[in-house]
Amino acid sequence: MITIVLFGKPGAGKGTQAAFLKEKYNLMHISTGDVFRFNLKNNTPLGEKAKTFIDNGELVPDEITIDMLRDEVEKNQDCNGFLFDGFPRTIKQAEALDELLLSKDWDLTATIALEADDNILVQRILERGKTSGRSDDQDELKIRNRYAEYNEKTAPLIDYYKAKNKYHAVNGIGTIEEITQRLSQVIDQL
Ligand code: C5P
Ligand code: MG
16 A cells, blocks of 8 residues: 655645546545635535635644544555545644554655745745635735744644655646656655
């Protein structure tokens, strides 16, 4: 079982790249943000619980996100591998992922980060906000809050995965094709 965490700040291109990588490597793409947005749109109880956090650019509490991720993995066990996008975003979530993988007798294949400068990313997100319909993409304060959340809660994962020798990073600035190429080079060497 291949299990890859695609890591990076908001707007780094995780979703865009996942769309290519899932085809190329026959992986199940799980975007926690997309699952949340699906639940918001359909007014499910999960969507209700997550709504205010997402609207404010805050992270949804770990228990909610971890339960959701676990369900998504359970539903898709027969696949060739997983590409996690937007999960984990906290140490607690990373530990939960480790536990989940262990319980299945799977190993984390790698974490691959898309690196890019905040100012470029905020501009990218504002641009995306013109068409994404996402309220959290349209307001610079909310966007900045997502970066504050990233710096405080998500950035510590870099050391978490480095300590396990699972951390790889590629330059996230370039054309979509160039970046897919860089990610593929890393994956092909795993
Ligand atoms: O990954 P994406 O940027 O699409 O996530 C959108 C929002 O979903 C985040 O800003 C956050 O509110 C919520 N989210 C979360 N925890 C995750 C993934 C997403 O709280 N692990
Ligand atoms: Mg995304």
